[in-house]
Amino acid sequence: MTTSMKSILQGVTLAGVLMAGTQASAQDDAVELTLYYPVAVGGALTDVIDGLVEDFEAEHPDIEVDAIYAGNYDDTRVRALSAIEAGDAPQLSVLFSIDLFELIEQDAIVPFDDVVETDEEREWLDSFYPGLMENGQLDGETYGIPFQRSTIVLYWNKDAFEAAGLDPEQPPETWDEMAEMASTVREAHDDDDQWGVMIPSTGYPYWMFQALAFQNGHRLMSDDGTEAYFDDPAAIEALEYWVALAEEHDAMPDGTIEWGTLRQNFLEESTAMMWHSTGNLTAVRNEADFDFGVAMLPAKEQPGSPTGGGNFYLFKDSTDEEKRAAMTFVRWMTDPERAAAWSMETGYMGVSEAAYETEALREYVEEFPAAAVARDQLEHSTAELSTYQGGRVRRALDNAIQAALAGDMAPTEALQQAQQEADAALRRYAR
Numbered sequence: 001m002t003t004s005m006k007s008i009l010q011g012v013t014l015a016g017v018l019m020a021g022t023q024a025s026a027q028d029d030a031v032e033l034t035l036y037y038p039v040a041v042g043g044a045l046t047d048v049i050d051g052l053v054e055d056f057e058a059e060h061p062d063i064e065v066d067a068i069y070a071g072n073y074d075d076t077r078v079r080a081l082s083a084i085e086a087g088d089a090p091q092l093s094v095l096f097s098i099d100l101f102e103l104i105e106q107d108a109i110v111p112f113d114d115v116v117e118t119d120e121e122r123e124w125l126d127s128f129y130p131g132l133m134e135n136g137q138l139d140g141e142t143y144g145i146p147f148q149r150s151t152i153v154l155y156w157n158k159d160a161f162e163a164a165g166l167d168p169e170q171p172p173e174t175w176d177e178m179a180e181m182a183s184t185v186r187e188a189h190d191d192d193d194q195w196g197v198m199i200p201s202t203g204y205p206y207w208m209f210q211a212l213a214f215q216n217g218h219r220l221m222s223d224d225g226t227e228a229y230f231d232d233p234a235a236i237e238a239l240e241y242w243v244a245l246a247e248e249h250d251a252m253p254d255g256t257i258e259w260g261t262l263r264q265n266f267l268e269e270s271t272a273m274m275w276h277s278t279g280n281l282t283a284v285r286n287e288a289d290f291d292f293g294v295a296m297l298p299a300k301e302q303p304g305s306p307t308g309g310g311n312f313y314l315f316k317d318s319t320d321e322e323k324r325a326a327m328t329f330v331r332w333m334t335d336p337e338r339a340a341a342w343s344m345e346t347g348y349m350g351v352s353e354a355a356y357e358t359e360a361l362r363e364y365v366e367e368f369p370a371a372a373v374a375r376d377q378l379e380h381s382t383a384e385l386s387t388y389q390g391g392r393v394r395r396a397l398d399n400a401i402q403a404a405l406a407g408d409m410a411p412t413e414a415l416q417q418a419q420q421e422a423d424a425a426l427r428r429y430a431r
Contacts, residue, residue, distance in 0.1 A: 029062065030061065030062050030063060030064045031062060031063050031064070031321055031322055031325040032064045032066065033063065033064065033065045033066065033090075033091045033092060033322065033325055033326055033329065034065075034066050034068065034090040034091055034092075035053075035065055035066065035067045035068065035090065035091075035092055035093060035094075035329075036068050036070045036076050036079060036080045036083075036090050036093040036094070036095075037049055037067050037068065037069055037070065037076070037093070037094050038069075038070060038071065038072055038073045038075070038076040038094060038095070038096075038148075038310060039069050039071070039072075045346065046069055048342070048345055048346065049067055049069075050067065052333065052338070052342075053065045053067050056329060056332050056333075059332070060328065060329075060332070062325075063325045063328065063329065065329060068090075073095060073096040073099075073310065074096075074391075076093065076094075076095055077095050077096065077099050077102070080093050080095065080108075080315075081106060081108065084106075084108055084315070084317060089108075089315050089316075089317035089318065090315055091314070091315055091318040091322045091323070091325070091326045092312060092313060092314055092315060092326040092329065092330065093312075093313055093315070094147055094148055094310040094311065094312055094313075095310055095311065095313055096309075096310055096311075097132075097135035097136060097144055097146070097149070097307070097308070097309060097310060097311045097384060097386070098135055098384050098385065098386035098390060099313075099386075099390070100135060100136065100138060100143055100144055100225075100311075100386060101138075101225045101386060101387060101388045101390060102388070102389075102390055102391070103143070103313060104138065104143065105388060107316065108313075108315060108316060108317075109143055109313045109314060109315055109316060110143075110314050110315075110316050110323070111141035111142055111143050112125060112142045112143070112145060112314060112327065112330075113125070113141050113142055115314065115323045115324060115327050116327070121327075121331075124331055124334075125142050125145075127352050127353075127354060128145070128146050128334075128351050128352050129146070129351065129352060129353065129375075129378055131307060131378040131379075131381040132146040132149050132307055132351055132378070133146065134307070134382075134383035135307065135311070135383050135384055135386055136311050138224075138225075143311075143313065144311030144312065144313055145311055145312040145330050145334060146309075146311055146334075146351040147309075147310060147311060147312050147330075147333060147334060147342075147351060148279070148309045148310040148346075148348050149307060149308070149309040149310070149311075149348055149349055149351055150277045150278045150279045150307070150308045150309045150347075150348055150349065150374060151277075151278055151305040151306070151307055151308065151349070151374045151377045151378070151381060152207065152208065152211050152275055152276065152277060152278075152297060152305045152306070152308070153275075153276070153277075153278050153281075153294050153295065153296065153297065153305070153373050153374055153377065154171055154172070154178075154273060154274075154275060154294065154295045154296065154297055154298065155266055155273065155274050155275075155276060155280075155284060155292060155293070155294055156171050156272060156273045156292060156293050156294075156295065157266070157269060157271075157272045157273070157290055157291075157292055158290070158291040158292060158293055159290040159291055160185055160194060160269065160272035160290075161181070161185070161272065163188060164184050164185045164187075164188035164272070165184065165188070166181055166184060166185070168291070168293075169293070171273075171293060171295040171298075172273075172298045173298055173299065174298050174299055174300065175215070175241055175298055175299070175300045177298060178197060178273070178298045179241075179244070179245060179249045179251060181196065181273075182195070182196025182197040182245065182249065182251030182252065182272070182273060183196055183249045183250060183251045184196070185251075185272040185273075186250055186251050193269075193270070194269055194270060194271065194272060195251065195252055195253055195270065195271045195272070196249075196251035196252065196271070196272055196273060197245060197251055197252050197271060197272065197273040197274070197275075198252055198253070198257050198262055198265060198266075198270075198271040198273070198274050198275075199242065199245070199252065199257065199274075199275045200257050200258065200259040200262045200274075200275070200276070201256055201257050201401060201402055201405050202256055202257070202258050202259050202260070202402075203258070203259025203260060204259060204308075205397075205398045205401040205402060206385050206394045206397045206398050206401070207306060207308060207384065207385070208242075208275055209235075209238065209239065209242070209397065209401050210306045210382075210384065210385050211275070211297055211304065211305045211306055212238035212239070212241060212242060212300075213232075213234060213235045213238040214302075214304045214305070214306065214382050215238070215297065215298070215299050215300045215301065215302060215303065215304050216234040216235070216237055216238045216300045216301050217234055217300070217301035217302055218232055218234035218235050218238070219382060220235065220385050220397075221385055221386065221387050222387075223383075224431065225386055225387040225388050225390075225429070226387070226388060226426055226429040226430055226431055227387075227426060227430075228387055228393055228397075228419065228422035228423070228426065229419075230396075230397055230400070230415045230418045230419040230422060231412075231415045231416045231418070231419040234301075235415060236411050236412050236415055238300075239400075239401065239404050239411035239414070239415060240411045241300075242401075242404075242405065243404055243405060243411060246405070247407075252271075254405070254406075254407070255405065255406055256402070256405075256406070262274055262276055263276060263280050263283065263284065266284070266288075267284065267287050267288055269290065275297065277308060277309075278294075278347055278348065278349060278373070278374035279309065279346060279347050279348050280347060281294065281346075281347030281370060281371065281374075282344070282345065282346055282347040283347065284347075285347075285368070285370075293370065294370035294373045295373060296373060296376070296377045296380065297377075302380065303377075303380045304377075304380040304381060304382060305377055305380070305381055305382075306381065306382050306383065306384040306385065307378070307381050307382070307383065307384055308384050309348065312330045312333070312334075314326055314327065314330075334351060334352070336350075336352060336354035336355045336357070336358050337355075337358055337360070339351050339352060339354075339355035340355045340356070340358040340360050340361035340364075341360065343355065343361060343364075343371065344360065344361065344364050344371070347371075349374040349375050349378075350375065356372075356375060385397075387422075387426060388425075388426060388429045389425040389426060389429075392421070392422075392425040393421075393422045393425050393426065396417075396418040396421035396422050396425070397418045397422070399414075399418070400414035400415050400417060400418035401414070
């Protein structure tokens, strides 16, 4: 081997060693982040998140993200708070948007306002749909950045409508129309194989009820999370309507309707309509072997739905460097192009106007208009039920709803009991 060839090989070897050493050094110096993430809605979300994390790390070799899938939203919150108590706090997490008051009370999170440094970062904080920020802000500060966000929408089976003599392109726009259409579908199926409508009463019954109450012109809680308004006449009327869908209209099965299996019920054509999260949209599109539509929820006094889903939070027990790295990751995940891709992949909404202005999502909505329903419904949205002592308050309301639907209590009695329990839980927070 010639001397010049030896020199070349030695140079290549030296370059390789230097490169490997540089990469190893970058990895050694990388900021390590732990992300707790909830998997609460059907679909291969873990694969999607894993892919996003890999792409982020490739673009940011100085930051490593360990995504831990911790179950549903409640499981994830409990696990994150337990880790904090054990001295092993994560740096960030996607948790329920309605966890805000509990996380603040636990002194677990910091506002993003404390971490931003530039005008560009402040503009980013103001770039999200205001309707999605209601559950993430308190006293002028932003604690939650929307990511996995949704509203409740109406899915309907166009083939079932047509078979029942209904206009397959016309979903119900009012409570009366939904009850009438659902009854018509039910009457068309003497073999009892198909119901007209199903509204889930497990999982998140308070969320479905909140939609009905809001459609009747009523908000269930104060903005500051210190009061609940469950026994208002408008709320009672909303629960009476829900009960009547089964008892009076024979349009919905009585008793319990499971959140977790309702999508499959719809896909198996056990119901012609369902109320469910827009987070199921992509899965329904991929799996339905019939023509279906998606619409805003029907109105009584007004149309509307509470928002839902998860926000990014920054945890207090982390270094300034970790907080900055965590915010870098959150900004990357909510970039308009990435938010657009996330929306198309999952069915969750793009969280900013800029996401819907991307070429990809604009073309997707044009080809599949159902993808814009949740966004359009934001004009008629309200913050999801969120208070201090949120678990106790929501549990009281959930129990009341289920008791009324099971026929164990009248709606008025059930909601009065829930109000008493909520008042007891919130008494010390009165301002």
